[in-house]
Amino acid sequence: MRAKLFVVLESVFLGMGLLILTPSVNPTTSAGKLSNPSQAVASQQSSPLLSTNGTKLAQQKPLAVWECTTSWYGEDFDGRPTANGEIYDMYAATAAHPTLPLGSIVRVVNTRNHRSQIVRINDRGPYVEGRELDVSYEVARRLGFDQRGLAKVRLELLEVPSRPESDHRN
Numbered sequence: 044m045r046a047k048l049f050v051v052l053e054s055v056f057l058g059m060g061l062l063i064l065t066p067s068v069n070p071t072t073s074a075g076k077l078s079n080p081s082q083a084v085a086s087q088q089s090s091p092l093l094s095t096n097g098t099k100l101a102q103q104k105p106l107a108v109w110e111c112t113t114s115w116y117g118e119d120f121d122g123r124p125t126a127n128g129e130i131y132d133m134y135a136a137t138a139a140h141p142t143l144p145l146g147s148i149v150r151v152v153n154t155r156n157h158r159s160q161i162v163r164i165n166d167r168g169p170y171v172e173g174r175e176l177d178v179s180y181e182v183a184r185r186l187g188f189d190q191r192g193l194a195k196v197r198l199e200l201l202e203v204p205s206r207p208e209s210d211h212r213n
Contacts, residue, residue: 100148100161105199110154111175113196115183116168125166132179139166139177146204151178152197153186160185161201 117133125131127145138149143164152159160182169177176198180189188194 100150100201103201105150105201106203107200108197110195110197112173112193113151113176113178113188114169114171114174114193115178115180115189117180127165129165131166134181135179136160136162136182137165137179138162138182139168140164140175141167141169143200144203147200148202150199150201151176151182151186152199153188154195154197156187158186 116139120131121133123131125137126139131137138151140147140149143149145164145166147164148161149164150159150161160178162178162182166177169175174193176196178186183189183194186194186196
């Protein structure tokens with residue numbers, strides 16, 4: 044009798060554990076599509092789905108792809124200046140990266156649930172070893188890791204801003 048009760052309880056706990064550990068499915072997307080294309084890039088750009096050369100960002104092939112660990116930053120930095128001089132908005136689709144040129148456009152894909160978001164790099168960081176990207180709170184919420192704090196993501200570099208032409212004369 045005790046063995047039977049033990050097996051039943053073990054099955055219940057195993058089932059509950061699987062429910063907790065199984066990633067939720069984003070009902071508004073299928074794998075590989077943007078979670079919210081209308082708000083894909085921060086509102087400062089006039090045409091959020093078009094790159095500077097007129098191609099649609101959602102369909103653009105990446106220039107480079109890699110995986111990394113990301114975190115998010117929010118309220119403590121909200122309203123403060125970013126590395127490019129903008130005021131940080133924790134609800135904008137922006138991110139911080141230590142080396143990518145400011146203004147770069149990146150698709151961030153949560154490898155756990157396949158939600159994706161296009162963001163613009165407007166800040167430097169993160170300054171924690173082992174992390175390569177800091178996204179805004181809103182991006183973390185859309186990607187589904189705002190409660191966890193960290194996520195393994197795939198970064199797809201879509202666009203690098205052109206360098207301003209030098210005005211030097213010989």
